[in-house]
Amino acid sequence: MFDFLKKLSRTTTNPPLPQVDMHAHLLPGIDDGAATMEDSLAMIEGMYDLGYRHLIATPHIYQEFYPNTTAIIQEKLQLVRQALTRKGLHIRLDAAAEYFLDDHFDKLLHQDDIMVLPGGYVLIEMSFVAEHPNFRQTLFDLQMKGYKPILAHPERYPYLNQNILALENLVDGGCRLQLNLLSLLGHYGKGPQLAAERLLKHKLISMVGTDVHNIQHVDLLAQLHKSSAIRRLLKDYDFENSKLV
Ligand SMILES: [Fe+2]
Numbered sequence: 001m002f003d004f005l006k007k008l009s010r011t012t013t014n015p016p017l018p019q020v021d022m023h024a025h026l027l028p029g030i031d032d033g034a035a036t037m038e039d040s041l042a043m044i045e046g047m048y049d050l051g052y053r054h055l056i057a058t059p060h061i062y063q064e065f066y067p068n069t070t071a072i073i074q075e076k077l078q079l080v081r082q083a084l085t086r087k088g089l090h091i092r093l094d095a096a097a098e099y100f101l102d103d104h105f106d107k108l109l110h111q112d113d114i115m116v117l118p119g120g121y122v123l124i125e126m127s128f129v130a131e132h133p134n135f136r137q138t139l140f141d142l143q144m145k146g147y148k149p150i151l152a153h154p155e156r157y158p159y160l161n162q163n164i165l166a167l168e169n170l171v172d173g174g175c176r177l178q179l180n181l182l183s184l185l186g187h188y189g190k191g192p193q194l195a196a197e198r199l200l201k202h203k204l205i206s207m208v209g210t211d212v213h214n215i216q217h218v219d220l221l222a223q224l225h226k227s228s229a230i231r232r233l234l235k236d237y238d239f240e241n242s243k244l245v
Contacts, residue, residue: 016231017231017234018208018239018241019051019052019054019241019242020054020055020241020244021047021052021054021055021209021212021241022056022121022123022150022209023056023058023098023123023178023211024043024055024056024209024210024212025057025058025059025060025098025212025213026043026044026057026093026212027040027059027073027076027077027095028076028079028080029076030066030072030073030076031060031062031066031068032066033059033212033213033214034213035214037079037080037083039214039215040080040083041083041084041089042218043212043214043215044084044093046215046219047210047212047218048091050221050222051225052091053091053092054091054092054094055091055092055093056093056094056096056117056118056244057073057077057080057093057094057096058095058096058097058098058123059073059097059098060097060098060125061073061097061099061100061104061108061115062099062100062102063100063102063104070113070115073095073097073115074095076095077093077095080093094117094118095115096115096116096117096122097115098125099114099122099123099124099125100124100125100126100127101124101125101126101132101134101135102132105124106134106138109141109142109145116147117244118244118245119148120146120147120148121148121149121176121244122142122147122148122149122150123152123178124142124150124151124152128156128157128158129159130159131160136173139170139173139174139175140173143174148174149174149175149176150175150176150178150207151170151176151178152178152180152209153178153179153183153192153209154167154177154178154179154195154199154204155179155180155188155196155199156180156192156195158191161195161199162195164198164202164204167202168204171204171206176240177199177204177205177207178205178207179200179205179207179208179209180192180196180208180209180211181209181210181211181221181224182210182211182217182220182221182224183195183196184196184197184224184230184233185220185224185227187220200233203237205237205239206239207239208234208239208241
């Protein structure tokens, strides 16, 4: 009887991961993500197989390297949606952007030319070398305009990821923090992995994202989905991914 209970508890301790991904480089040929339409479709199909049912593509808008615009992203989104329909793959695909904080972003914000995730969230990132000099002011400006800023992968910024107090201040100031799932596998190194665990422990993470750029990332994601330890770790958190409707 005890064996039966043990077996039952093993089979019921595989909690689901969020079915909504809010950070992924799935649109072809416009940043360092999917290079071709075939790549895009293979990545999306792989994520569908892992249980994802709503994907939000977030190409970089980084004027110096990926000078994307709302129009470019919308056009690519339509092309991928059409290809998914032809393939018979029924998955919801939307698009926003991952905005690099720079003067160009300030200009876009001033013009209200911002692609939001459902719910008015805006995904932002900054340099891995140093904090954006006007970071706090930009967060304030975003919120004054009614946007909800989300800082992508805080565990990956070496100048920030150890500073729990600074991260708490950001959260208290209305900036949500989004963890990259692959950080938990150590994909970006030991530092980000430990920081990711620490940020979860401190309940500072509002959302999780895959940040997949290629099919290898989707394969890694499959490893993560198979990890009972990671699934159990994440099940204790009420991420806002499900609010992205
Ligand atoms: Fe990204």
